[in-house]
Structure formats: structure tokens, C-alpha cells
Amino acid sequence: MTVQLFGNLAIFVLSLLVGFEVISKIPTTLHTPMMSGANAIHGVVLAGSIVIASLADSPAGYVLAFVAGALGAANVFGGYVVTDRMLQMFNRPKAPPAPAKSSPEDAS
Amino acid sequence: MTALAFVIGLLYLLAASLFVVGLHLMRAPSTARRGNYISAVGMIIAVVATIVVAVVTGAHSVWGWIALAAGLVVGALFGAIRARTVKMTDMPQLVSVFNSVGGGAAAAVAFAEFVLSIGGTPLQVSESIPVVLDVLIGCVTFSGSLIAAGKLQGVIPGSPITFPGARILNVLVVLVAVAAGVLVIMYPTNLWLLVIEAAAALIFGVLMVLPIGGADAPVIVSLLNAFTGLAVAMAGFAINNQALIIGGALVGAAGTILTLQMAKAMNRSVGAIVLGGFGTADNASGASVNQDMTGVREVVADDVALQLAYAQRVLIVPGFGLAASQAQYELAELSGLLIKHGVDVKYAIHPVAGRMPGHMNVLLAEANVPYDQMLQLEEANAAFDNCDVALVIGANDVCNPMARQKGNPVSGMPILDVDHARAVVVIKRSMSFGYAGIPNPLYTDAKSGMFFADAKAGLGDILTATKEYVSA
Numbered sequence: 001m002t003v004q005l006f007g008n009l010a011i012f013v014l015s016l017l018v019g020f021e022v023i024s025k026i027p028t029t030l031h032t033p034m035m036s037g038a039n040a041i042h043g044v045v046l047a048g049s050i051v052i053a054s055l056a057d058s059p060a061g062y063v064l065a066f067v068a069g070a071l072g073a074a075n076v077f078g079g080y081v082v083t084d085r086m087l088q089m090f091n092r093p094k095a096p097p098a099p100a101k102s103s104p105e106d107a108s
Numbered sequence: 109m110t111a112l113a114f115v116i117g118l119l120y121l122l123a124a125s126l127f128v129v130g131l132h133l134m135r136a137p138s139t140a141r142r143g144n145y146i147s148a149v150g151m152i153i154a155v156v157a158t159i160v161v162a163v164v165t166g167a168h169s170v171w172g173w174i175a176l177a178a179g180l181v182v183g184a185l186f187g188a189i190r191a192r193t194v195k196m197t198d199m200p201q202l203v204s205v206f207n208s209v210g211g212g213a214a215a216a217v218a219f220a221e222f223v224l225s226i227g228g229t230p231l232q233v234s235e236s237i238p239v240v241l242d243v244l245i246g247c248v249t250f251s252g253s254l255i256a257a258g259k260l261q262g263v264i265p266g267s268p269i270t271f272p273g274a275r276i277l278n279v280l281v282v283l284v285a286v287a288a289g290v291l292v293i294m295y296p297t298n299l300w301l302l303v304i305e306a307a308a309a310l311i312f313g314v315l316m317v318l319p320i321g322g323a324d325a326p327v328i329v330s331l332l333n334a335f336t337g338l339a340v341a342m343a344g345f346a347i348n349n350q351a352l353i354i355g356g357a358l359v360g361a362a363g364t365i366l367t368l369q370m371a372k373a374m375n376r377s378v379g380a381i382v383l384g385g386f387g388t389a390d391n392a393s394g395a396s397v398n399q400d401m402t403g404v405r406e407v408v409a410d411d412v413a414l415q416l417a418y419a420q421r422v423l424i425v426p427g428f429g430l431a432a433s434q435a436q437y438e439l440a441e442l443s444g445l446l447i448k449h450g451v452d453v454k455y456a457i458h459p460v461a462g463r464m465p466g467h468m469n470v471l472l473a474e475a476n477v478p479y480d481q482m483l484q485l486e487e488a489n490a491a492f493d494n495c496d497v498a499l500v501i502g503a504n505d506v507c508n509p510m511a512r513q514k515g516n517p518v519s520g521m522p523i524l525d526v527d528h529a530r531a532v533v534v535i536k537r538s539m540s541f542g543y544a545g546i547p548n549p550l551y552t553d554a555k556s557g558m559f560f561a562d563a564k565a566g567l568g569d570i571l572t573a574t575k576e577y578v579s580a
Contacts, residue, residue: 005234008345008353015124015341015354019361022131028459028484031366031466034134036203037144038362039333041127043206044151044355045213045340047158051347052220053176054162060223062175068216069179070186071209076155078187078206080148085191086199087141089473 033086040079046072112164117350119157124354126150131358137479154351183209196474197431200464201260204329207336208253214339214356215246215306221346222302231296238345240289240305246339247306249332251313256332259317259325260463266322278315284308316382323543324381326464327370331378334363370465372522399539399547407557409566412499412533413573415557416442419496421452423488425524429502429536430563431462431471438567439501440475442574449578454481456488456498456524458506489525498529500550502563504542509549517544532556535566
């Protein structure tokens with residue numbers, strides 16, 4: 001038990017630090033899509049909904065499985081789709097309308 | 109450790125790595141979309157792995173699966189349809205709604221874990237503490253984010269809502285929530301205690317956000333985004349699931365960083381926004397006050413068109429007024445016209461232009477403005493010294509030169525140095541103050557011309573007039 005708890009705590013703290021490190025470098029241009037993208041990632045709570053649904057054995061448990069499943073799925077699907085919609089517009093590389101159409105792929 | 113647990117562990121590790129790589133790629137516009145895909149692949153792996161392990165080891169009743177499947181269909185449809193149909197100007201409130209449901213889901217997971225333990229082995233302290241924290245944070249973000257979304261949408265008045273005794277009520281509600289939480293840890297078999305904790309937390313979420321002004325709402329949404337991350341991580345502790353712990357912690361960190369950057373760009377401290385909402389209500393933003401007209405030089409569309417058509421370098425400063433009147437298409441058309449005419453047009457974008465950091469970039473991107481024309485604060489300020497005309501549209505505090513002096517509400521706020529341009533044109537509906545509630549000397553500067561109009565109508569007039577000058 002304590003070994004497991006300690007392992008989880010270590011994962012938690014290190015993930016926080018990784019999060020600070022990775023995210024602090026994002027330019028303001030992308031803050032809105034980034035916030036939305038991060039929002040989608042906490043939709044991983046959907047995995048938790050699945051676990052509790054599989055263990056549920058009472059009416060209260062079923063109701064909670066439904067609620068957690070619905071809310072989690074809205075978070076995941078909505079989050080990723082809306083983030084993609086925003087980023088899709090950013091990717092439209094129609095700078096000066098002329099010069100060839102090669103630029104998007106050479107992502108320097 | 110069974111072979112299955114080992115494989116699932118590896119898959120979770122892979123999913124977590126993809127989350128990190130995905131977030132990392134979101135740093136640059138050219139790779140951001142791929143980053144989101146990679147993060148989504150991580151999500152699919154995490155969810156599928158969880159389904160596999162649940163099918164193999166769990167499934168006490170088919171009703172659990174039916175309830176889950178029904179929930180998934182409802183939630184997925186709602187999320188995907190709203191995400192497909194939302195207008196870009198309404199983006200901040202939708203992000204807030206998706207944040208809200210995440211918090212609600214995390215709280216529901218903790219509740220289910222608790223319900224399960226009542227029928228079986230009581231929770232250990234190492235499980236009941238995360239359950240209590242999860243319900244507390246999850247419920248606060250659930251109701252708080254909904255209220256914030258309502259404020260951004262305009263369903264709930266954007267002005268701070270306060271009432272006598274609000275502060276005492278706040279303290280009472282927090283005390284109830286904390287006391288109930290502590291009791292849950294001491295008596296981990298009493299469901300009512302957890303229900304009371306959840307109810308108090310839900311009420312607190314509402315009370316926390318109601319007194320916060322609409323202009324500060326994005327900071328609160330971002331803060332609640334961080335909270336949801338933590339709630340999800342706590343759910344991970346409660347059910348011993350590493351995917352939830354990692355994903356939640358990453359978002360907790362992301363939301364915290366964003367919140368701090370956002371608050372800094374708005375020259376507000378997070379503490380002042382939250383506590384200001386609690387106690388002191390609002391002082392400055394009596395926005396009905398107007399600036400003195402003395403020294404103002406009024407211009408008409410024709411003057412502006414002439415100035416723009418004969419300029420070499422133009423910097424456009426879009427502000428909240430542009431987003432509010434949905435004028436980004438007219439603006440993009442105008443700048444396209446000028447660029448074709450040989451004028452160098454760029455956009456100077458303040459970090460908090462729009463309703464959320466980066467929101468203006470999204471709105472302009474929607475109107476087909478390429479992102480290499482959008483300058484961030486530092487790049488823009490380097491460009492103002494060499495700029496013939498700065499066209500300010502519905503922006504106020506973010507270009508108020510008084511920020512460089514001490515002793516006023518905008519002191520120290522990072523601003524766009526619009527006053528360094530050779531000439532300035534401001535499109536604005538009236539001389540009303542911005543959020544900070546102070547006059548803007550830029551408007552009375554000798555080189556500034558004020559064009560009083562709604563952004564959409566005004567840009568339309570300028571567009572028509574400009575066509576006269578640049579045709580042929």
C-alpha cells in the first residue's frame with residue numbers, strides 16, 4: 001500500500017514538474033488553443049469513468065457511471081475537436097498568396 | 109504483477125509520453141496541430157487500454173456497461189456537436205464548459221469509488237483523502253466554470269455580483285465543506301457526509317465566481333482549468349490509476365502557468381482577482397464614465413482611407429471592441445486590399461486582446477490572416493518606431509501610455525507602444541474608459557485622429573473609401 005502510494009506520489013510530482021517545463025515555453029499566440037488542448041488532456045478522466053463503470057454493482061453506481069461517462073466523453077470529444085478546429089485555421093499557410101505550395105511540410 | 113497489468117502499465121506510459129510530446133509540439137503554430145493529434149492518439153491508447161483491463165478484470169454487472177455506453181453517446185455527441193458549431197468569438201465560454209464537465213466527471217468518479225467502498229472494504233486514509241479532495245475541487249470547478257461560461261456568454265451579468273453578507277456566507281460554506289470532508293476521512297462509510305461536502309463545494313464554486321468581473325473571467329477559467337487537472341489527478345489516486353494522475357498533473361501545471369501569465373499580462377494578481385471578488389467588490393470599473401473631449405481631433409472614414417493608402421507601413425492594433433462587433437472579416441479584407449496596393453500591413457497583438465490570451469490570434473486566423481502577419485508584443489513594439497500609421501480598433505488600456513508612469517491602475521502593465529507610431533487612428537464607439545477606468549492620453553495626442561464608430565460599421569466605411577484610392 002505505502003509502496004504504491006509513494007510510487008503514485010512520485011509520478012504526480014514529476015508530472016507537475018514536466019508540465020511546468022513543457023508549457024512555460026508556449027508563445028501567447030497559441031495560448032487559447034493550448035489551454036483548450038490541455039483541457040482535452042484532463043479528459044483522461046474518461047478512463048476513470050470506465051473503471052468505475054466496470055466495478056459498479058448498485059443503482060447509485062450505475063447512475064454515477066452514466067454521469068461520469070457523459071461528462072468525461074464531452075470533455076474528451078469536445079476538447080480535441082475544438083482544439084483541432086482552432087489549429088486548423090492557424091495552419092492555413094496562405095501568406096503571400098503566390099509562392100509555391102511547398103512550405104507547410106518543411107516544418108523547420 | 110500480472111502480464112496484463114504489465115502491458116497496461118506500458119500502454120499508460122506510452123499515452124503519458126504522447127501527452128507530453130503533444131503539448132511540446134503545441135509551442136509553434138507550424139507543429140501545433142500535429143501536437144494535438146499526438147495527444148489525441150495518447151488519449152485513445154489510454155482509453156482503449158482501460159477498456160481492455162476493465163473487460164478482463166471488472167464488469168460486475170452488465171448494467172454498468174449499459175450506463176457507461178449511454179453516457180458516452182450522450183457526452184460524445186454533445187461535445188463533438190458543440191465543438192463543431194461554436195462560433196470562434198464564443199470559444200472562451202465553450203472551453204469553460206468543457207472544463208466544467210471534466211471537473212464534474214472527476215467528482216463523479218470519486219463518488220462512485222466511495223459508494224463502492226461502502227458495500228465492500230472501507231476506504232483507507234490514503235484513498236479517502238484523495239476522494240475528499242477530488243470531490244471538493246471537482247465540484248468547485250464544475251459549478252464555478254459554468255458560472256464563468258455564463259458570464260462570458262452574457263447569460264449572467266458580467267458585472268461583479270455581490271450582496272450583503274456574501275463574505276460571511278463564503279466563509280460558512282467553506283467551513284461546512286472542509287468540516288464535512290474531514291468527517292468523511294474519519295467516518296469513511298457515511299455517504300451523506302460526502303453529499304454535504306459536494307453540495308457545499310458546488311455552492312462555493314458559484315459564490316466564488318459570481319463577484320468576479322467579466323473582464324477577469326478568463327483568468328478564472330484558466331485557474332479552474334488547473335483545478336480540474338488536480339481533481340483528475342486526485343481521482344487517479346483514489347482509484348489507483350496512473351494515467352489519470354499523469355494527465356491531471358500535466359494540466360494542473362499547464363493551467364497554473366497560463367493563469368499566472370494571463371494575470372501578469374492584465375496587470376492583475378491572481379490573488380487580487382479571487383479575493384477582490386470575495387470581499388472588496390469592484391472599485392474602478394464604473395465604465396460609464398467618459399474621458400474629456402478636450403484636445404480630441406475627430407476624423408472621418410475618408411481621412412483614414414487616405415492615410416492608410418499612402419502609408420508604407422501600417423500596424424493594426426485589434427482589441428476587444430473588434431471581437432465584440434465581429435469585425436475581423438472587414439478588417440482582414442481591408443488589410444488584404446492595402447497589402448495588394450503595396451502597403452506593409454502587420455497586426456500588433458497584445459497578449460490579452462480578445463477575451464482570453466491568444467483569442468485574438470484565433471479570431472484573425474479564422475478571417476484568413478496568416479499567422480506570420482501577427483506580431484507579438486515585443487516584435488510589435490520594435491515595429492512601432494518605424495510605422496507610418498497605427499490603426500487601433502476597439503482597444504484602450506493595452507495601449508495606454510500611462511502604464512509607463514507610476515501611481516495609476518495600469519502602471520507597469522505591458523503595453524503596445526502605439527504612441528511611437530508617426531500617426532495614429534483610433535476606431536472607437538465613444539470616449540468611454542476602458543476596464544481600468546482611467547483616461548488614455550493617446551486619444552488626445554496631436555498625432556492621433558479619433559474615428560467614432562462601431563468597429564464593423566467603421567471598418568466597412570473605411571474599406572469603401574479605401575477602394576476609391578487604391579483602385580487601378
